[in-house]
Amino acid sequence: MTSDTAGGEIVVDKLVKRFGSFTAVDGISFTVEKGSIFGLLGPNGAGKSTTIKMLTCQERPTSGRASVGGLDIARDALKIKQKIGIVFEYQNLYDELTAYENIDFFRSMFNADRARTREVLKLVGMEEHMKKAVGKFSKGMKQKVLIARSLINDPDILFLDEPTSGLDPRSSLDIRHFIQRLSQEGKTIILTTHNMEEADFLCHDLAIVHKGKIIARGTPKMLKKQYGQDVLKVETKGGNVFESPLNSRECAELFSRLSLAGEIFSVASEEATLEDVFIRLTGEQLTNGHQ
Amino acid sequence: MDISKIFKIMIKDAKLSIKNMSLLIVVAIAIFLPVMMSFMMGSITASGNETVSIGIYDRGDNRDYVEYLMSVPLYNVSIYGSTDQINQSIRDGAIVGGIDVPAGFDSDIAAKNRPSLVLLTDSTNFKSLIFTESCKELTLRYAGLEYPVILQTQSVVEVPGGSGGMGDAASYSGFTAPTLLLISIIIVGVSVLPATLTTEKEKKTITALMATPVTQMDVIMGKSLFGVFVTVLISVIVLFLSNSITGNLPLAAVFVLLGAVAFNGIGLLISIYSNSYQTASIISSVIMTPLMLFTFLYTFIDELKVVGSVLPNVYLMNGLNDAIVYNKDVSTQWVNLLVFTAITVVIYAVIYVSLRRKGLAS
Numbered sequence: 094m095t096s097d098t099a100g101g102e103i104v105v106d107k108l109v110k111r112f113g114s115f116t117a118v119d120g121i122s123f124t125v126e127k128g129s130i131f132g133l134l135g136p137n138g139a140g141k142s143t144t145i146k147m148l149t150c151q152e153r154p155t156s157g158r159a160s161v162g163g164l165d166i167a168r169d170a171l172k173i174k175q176k177i178g179i180v181f182e183y184q185n186l187y188d189e190l191t192a193y194e195n196i197d198f199f200r201s202m203f204n205a206d207r208a209r210t211r212e213v214l215k216l217v218g219m220e221e222h223m224k225k226a227v228g229k230f231s232k233g234m235k236q237k238v239l240i241a242r243s244l245i246n247d248p249d250i251l252f253l254d255e256p257t258s259g260l261d262p263r264s265s266l267d268i269r270h271f272i273q274r275l276s277q278e279g280k281t282i283i284l285t286t287h288n289m290e291e292a293d294f295l296c297h298d299l300a301i302v303h304k305g306k307i308i309a310r311g312t313p314k315m316l317k318k319q320y321g322q323d324v325l326k327v328e329t330k331g332g333n334v335f336e337s338p339l340n341s342r343e344c345a346e347l348f349s350r351l352s353l354a355g356e357i358f359s360v361a362s363e364e365a366t367l368e369d370v371f372i373r374l375t376g377e378q379l380t381n382g383h384q
Numbered sequence: 385m386d387i388s389k390i391f392k393i394m395i396k397d398a399k400l401s402i403k404n405m406s407l408l409i410v411v412a413i414a415i416f417l418p419v420m421m422s423f424m425m426g427s428i429t430a431s432g433n434e435t436v437s438i439g440i441y442d443r444g445d446n447r448d449y450v451e452y453l454m455s456v457p458l459y460n461v462s463i464y465g466s467t468d469q470i471n472q473s474i475r476d477g478a479i480v481g482g483i484d485v486p487a488g489f490d491s492d493i494a495a496k497n498r499p500s501l502v503l504l505t506d507s508t509n510f511k512s513l514i515f516t517e518s519c520k521e522l523t524l525r526y527a528g529l530e531y532p533v534i535l536q537t538q539s540v541v542e543v544p545g546g547s548g549g550m551g552d553a554a555s556y557s558g559f560t561a562p563t564l565l566l567i568s569i570i571i572v573g574v575s576v577l578p579a580t581l582t583t584e585k586e587k588k589t590i591t592a593l594m595a596t597p598v599t600q601m602d603v604i605m606g607k608s609l610f611g612v613f614v615t616v617l618i619s620v621i622v623l624f625l626s627n628s629i630t631g632n633l634p635l636a637a638v639f640v641l642l643g644a645v646a647f648n649g650i651g652l653l654i655s656i657y658s659n660s661y662q663t664a665s666i667i668s669s670v671i672m673t674p675l676m677l678f679t680f681l682y683t684f685i686d687e688l689k690v691v692g693s694v695l696p697n698v699y700l701m702n703g704l705n706d707a708i709v710y711n712k713d714v715s716t717q718w719v720n721l722l723v724f725t726a727i728t729v730v731i732y733a734v735i736y737v738s739l740r741r742k743g744l745a746s
Contacts, residue, residue: 149595174597185588187396189403201392202596226403242592 102127102250102281103148108157110143117143119305120157125283125298130276132296133285134367140305141285142182145252148283149179162249175203178243182254182285184235188228192219192238195227196245203246213241217271233264240271250281257291269294289367299367303375313367320373321365329356386602393593393606394613397580401614406579410572410618435460436511437479438519439470439504444487452526453483458518467504471540474506481505481515493527500534507539507709561626562704565640566679566697568622569615573647574654574672576611578664581655600739608648615644635714636707642724643700649731656738696727 101124110118118140125131133141146152148161150170159166162176186195197210214220217237222230227238236256243251253272257265272295276282286292292299293313301309301316309316323339329351337344339362351357401407437460442450454461462479464470470482484502492499503519506512520535527533584590593603619640623629650671658664675697681688703720706712714721 151591151595171597171599174595179592179595181588181592183588185592187400187589188587189400190396194399198392198396199592199596202389202593202598204388 101125103131103159103161103283105144105148105159106157108144108147108159109155110140110147110152111155116305118147118154121300121302121305121307123300123307123310125281127281128276128279129297130272130282130284130295132292132299133283133302134287134289134292134296134299134371135285135302136287139302141302142254144302145179145254145283145285149177149252150174175246176248177250177252178246178248179252180236180239180243180254180256182258184232184239186227186235186238186242189226191224192227192230192241193223195238196223196242199242200245205246209245209247213244214238216244217241231264233260233267236260236264236268240268244275248280250283251275253282253284255286255288256284257286257288265291289371293367301371301374308374309370316370317365317367320370321367322369322373323365324363326361326363327351327357328359330358331356332358385605386598389598389602390606390609393598393603394610397607397610398613401576401580401610407614410575410614411621413568413571436481436515437462438515439464439473439479439482440485441465441467441470441482442485444485444489446485446487446489448490449485449493449523449526453519453522456518456522459515467502470504474504474512474540480509480512481519483519493533498534500536503535503537505537505539561623561708562701563679564622564626565619565636565704565708566643566701567676568618569640569643569647569700570672570675570679570697572615572618573611573644574651574668576614577607577648577651578655578658578668579661580607580610581652582658582661582664585655585658586660600743604652604735604739608645608652611648611651612641612644615648616640619644631708631711632713633707635712635717636704638714638721639700639703639707639724642721642728643704646696646700646724646728646731649728649735653731653735653738656735656742696724699724699727 103123103125105121105123107120107122108118109116109120121140121144123131133144135141143152147154148159148166150166150173153167161173164173164176166173187198190198192214193210196214197207200207200210211220211223214223217240219234219237219241222234227235230238240256243253256272257268260268269291272282272284276295276297284292284295296313299309299311299313299316300307309320311319325337325339325344325348327335327337327347329335335347335351337347348360398407435458438453439462440450440453441464450461450463453459462473464473464482467482467484470479470484473479474482482504484504486500486502489499489501501523503516505516516537523533523535581590584593590603594600623636651668654664654667654671658667675695678688678691678695679697679701699720703717703724706717706720
């Protein structure tokens with residue numbers, strides 16, 4: 094391991110995954126501290142999910158090394174699986190089985206205590222629906238069952254792959270608060286998302302992934318400060334809106350010109366977003382990866 | 385390998401199959417098959433257009449019974465002077481069966497005794513089986529059900545692929561039971577695993593399962609165990625429905641189990657290379673249809689017999705035939721058992737290589 098990746102609950106060192114001639118993950122390295130929420134941010138196809146698949150021992154890396162909870166992903170797959178929980182980007186539940194049957198089957202795969210099934214369903218607020226077939230649930234309810242399933246073995250590390258994708262705002266918010274709660278309980282969380290608001294809201298630390306590589310790394314605040322630009326927005330009495338980078342000469346000139354003319358109706362400053370950071374770094378939109 | 389997890393995977397598959405009705409469909413097919421066969425048989429028997437040529441050797445004065453049979457439109461009756469002559473005519477294909485009527489048969493019936501009657505048949509000939517079944521029915525009707533006749537059947541022609549000998553001949557149900565069993569084993573064996581495994585692939589539940597501390601081998605074993613269990617269960621139902629709990633049942637059980645393992649192996653192989661249930665169904669049909677057709681036809685069409693010598697289902701069919709119809713001892717079945725076991729081992733060797741190359745969840 095290099096000095097950049099030493100220590101930490103998850104240590105990734107020059108991890109590569111190739112599918113034929115296509116390189117999905119191109120030598121990424123990072124460390125995740127215990128108890129933190131670490132975000133892998135990037136558009137679809139950036140390599141986030143492939144990275145998660147390697148860290149959760151679903152895919153073998155082409156080269157490079159990684160350890161999860163101090164265990165080597167190449168050698169200790171079964172032990173790692175015992176320590177982690179995963180919420181997949183798709184809602185892969187047995188639709189014909191009830192919520193209880195779904196969770197209880199996975200509980201038995203971990204040899205966990207039988208009482209744990211009801212406990213995790215209660216934790217996500219699904220206890221009253223546990224005898225209903227999952228196929229009849231809404232997307233938000235299914236997502237809660239998926240989170241309950243990921244917690245069945247009381248994992249130290251949770252991998253959440255697009256946990257709020259396709260959910261309504263209310264369900265998304267519920268799940269984000271739940272993720273925060275899990276983090277406060279000391280669980281290490283790896284979150285992949287292309288939702289920059291979510292990343293900003295949840296993550297203590299972020300890596301922006303683009304074409305299989307990490308192109309920026311830091312806290313959301315740090316990344317916005319380093320790569321983003323706050324903006325001054327001035328609205329005139331005539332209804333025109335002028336924008337200018339905050340604290341720039343251009344901004345000062347704009348403000349004094351409009352102020353002297355008595356044209357200013359309102360003034361506001363707008364903070365840079367992670368989307369701005371991403372566009373600045375890649376020249377692409379974060380949500381769809383288009384130029 | 386974790387036995388407890390293997391059983392839990394098997395039970396989960398059973399629950400899912402019951403809830404999504406797929407098990408019901410498989411059971412329905414297994415029940416439908418014998419009913420369909422009986423219906424076909426009944427249709428042929430009832431049809432006025434079809435006649436079967438038979439011979440009668442009357443050892444004594446049984447004019448009433450002989451005339452009764454001659455009046456049946458289904459039969460084209462010839463009178464013979466000995467059973468040897470009847471046997472020879474059956475072998476020559478001139479007639480499909482014969483009746484050896486003992487002296488005093490009519491008077492025994494009149495005296496409400498239980499006379500014996502020997503039916504001479506060709507168990508390789510479908511028309512001979514029509515004769516056997518219809519003759520039993522007609523004779524019991526003639527005698528009155530309160531005083532049934534003791535009927536014995538005796539085949540005078542060897543069953544192709546059987547171990548030979550002129551043992552007790554097959555009844556209709558005895559004749560068809562191995563065929564029905566084989567068809568059930570092929571259908572169920574080749575269908576169950578593609579249904580469960582490709583559905584898990586499509587819904588990506590297999591990914592969730594493989595993310596738990598369970599090995600690929602545990603999953604394969606759990607699913608295969610469920611497939612083998614269903615196949616054996618359906619085989620038992622078919623055996624009951626075809627009223628053929630006869631012969632060397634432990635030997636038949638060995639062949640059923642071996643067949644279930646082999647054809648579930650083929651089903652597993654299909655599942656490994658199919659990413660959707662639809663693809664798996666098409667591949668299963670492409671494999672099942674010729675195997676089943678072959679099973680139906682190979683005893684009747686000489687040209688197919690050469691091909692049959694290299695197909696696994698023929699060895700299974702021979703084993704089931706010898707066990708159920710001919711009540712053969714296991715000591716006569718080593719070739720069938722060894723060849724079939726070898727084929728099963730080859731199937732699982734291919735599965736092993738495929739899993740190493742492709743994996744279960746891909």
